[in-house]
Amino acid sequence: MAHLTLNQYLQQIDNAWRSRDGISLADFVSFRHAHVASSKLQMENPESSVERVLEPPMDEIVAAHLKCVWYVNNQDFVQAYYCQQLLVQAFVKIFQMQRDQNWALPVMYAICIDLRLLAQQADKLLALRGSGRPLETLEKAADILMSCFRVCAADNRSAEESTKRWGMLALVNQLFKVYFRINKLHLCKPLIRAIESSPYKDQFSLSQQITYKYYVGRKHMFASDYKSADMYLTFAFERCHKKSVRNKRLILIYLIPVKMLLGYMPQRGMLEKYDLLQFWEVAEAVKVGNLELLNNVMQHHEAFFIKFGIFLILEKLKYVCIRNLFKKVFDILKMSRIPVAALMTALKLMKIDDIDISETMCILANLINEGKIKGYISFHHKILVLSKQQAFPPLSMVTR
Template identity: 50%
Template structure:
């Protein structure tokens, strides 16, 4: 991180920017243009109109970009979110022009990472201000920010002239992650599909920085979950959890919020140790309901933590766990009766005992057929005798696991 004493003024700051640009020092330049760097709190750098000053130290269009950044610092001090958003939009637009002129190098990619992340943050804040004032539509400025960020993505993804070590394609994944955050916020998940296709077809997709890959896998896993592609969701979310830095407890918790329901769909229940460690006790009752085959317990758990599950968009996924509860409940009936021809009425009684008071034989028959289709039960239904005839060997195939272990890798 570039050190800029608060006592220094605009001239010293501009000399540092000029030096960083001249030396193609992307990391230092990124710090000097970051909206979260300490220099933004220096009152001497909070300039409403700095165009003339910047032109004395920097060539065009860098002088325009830095002037827009300093005006953004001024607007931040004024708590003017809309002006911050407008200034940062200008910063990204000018940077995109600069990026297009860098034909055979990618030193400025760190600058791109910070300016587009700052634009997303400012757009989110500006949207909140607009909505509070009764203006605009929800997510309107975030969507405009996404369009602006997409212009950088097009430049990076189309870079075919540079050798791999200086290719701008290395910038595609960080851009995609920022766009994912916007599309999930604005509920435009269909716009993620072409971005996923671009990354999956990339010849460097396994060589991106791990932190960027973890974020990417997290969002793709979430999208797969909402698309009912649970196998893909489990694969991507498991990667995100297993490769998340051990010190990033908050990020691990976010991944688990979605990974736990997916794992439970395949019979893999979270341990109490895992739930306690990540403060996710909201899943305790749900896991117990699945393990015991107790539908009433599931309904109670969903009702108790309804706000939490709805907030993260997993309520409907958890409701689908009823199929696992039916499987475990029917297995208990099988173990109690110890016969291979089970009357469907026995399942009706067991369902009524756990809260399904309106259940009848026809509905049970549909549930059993679904369980057979999913290979949770091996057997067939004798419609004539209204019985479930189960296999004499492994009638209820063993589920993959009963515990989701904590990974420290």
């Protein structure tokens, strides 16, 4: 492949196009295929050579692709992105005209992935040059991806086997990647709605479904909907191929804190396997109600937790930790009426130096309101009156 001549290359494309072989065609316009390394395919102005062999509309796409290859090999990702954008735009026009056909979907997948990756490279280059706006190219790429999505989503008259709607999920996943990177999560909402209402929801390819569930799970996590986050992330983790260790690790980074909030603590062996022992320290602290340790661990691994956007969810875990701490006080005192002062002392021992009775009651109020502790507080007597049955219900049973 690396020594493919231009004529061989164009001939194979012509064959694939004529026989409607989407998979082969996708290879020939993808950067993941070996032809991009061929020295004979490096040309700045491939238009005339391409037109000699290929007929419209394919010539435009292939010429744009070869130009893009040329720019990538010259490290000019800004120009390369521009070529790729022209390529995708040309493709969308052709694709839209192909009524009742979806054989070109693999081509769309390939060129859309390249579009996003090139946009990221272009933005890096622009940042070095200090021109344009941060992540400007990626935002442009999102618009182009959206134009593909619209073509796919609008194809609702074709029969099931030939509808372009099979392409929706792959595009949604690409768009998720962009929106998470440019931090515009609210734009995910209409995409999620489109997928959830699709009749093919559970029939898309497994790998696409896993990516989708991963992002939607993360989105639920940010919206503090932990039950849904658990559902989506668990699906992603369980179905993800066991050899994709890197992906499994990524999923776990979100799934573990969500699980801990719901009362399920991770096992050390699993954390070791995925190099996530940071969570072991967190889990240890939470389990025994050691708030001081939890605060230290959070500070120690702050950069890691912030980088993956899970700092806040760990902040929520503090309440679980405090619940466990208060349960210890309860276990020691063995009374159903616990003075708030005793709980405050426990917090003080955990180096929460500026805590007072009002704030202790406020923390208690939140725990009771969330159902993590059953009982009520008497302001007058400054006493926590615990429920006779299951004053500290298991977290997995707490509904809120």
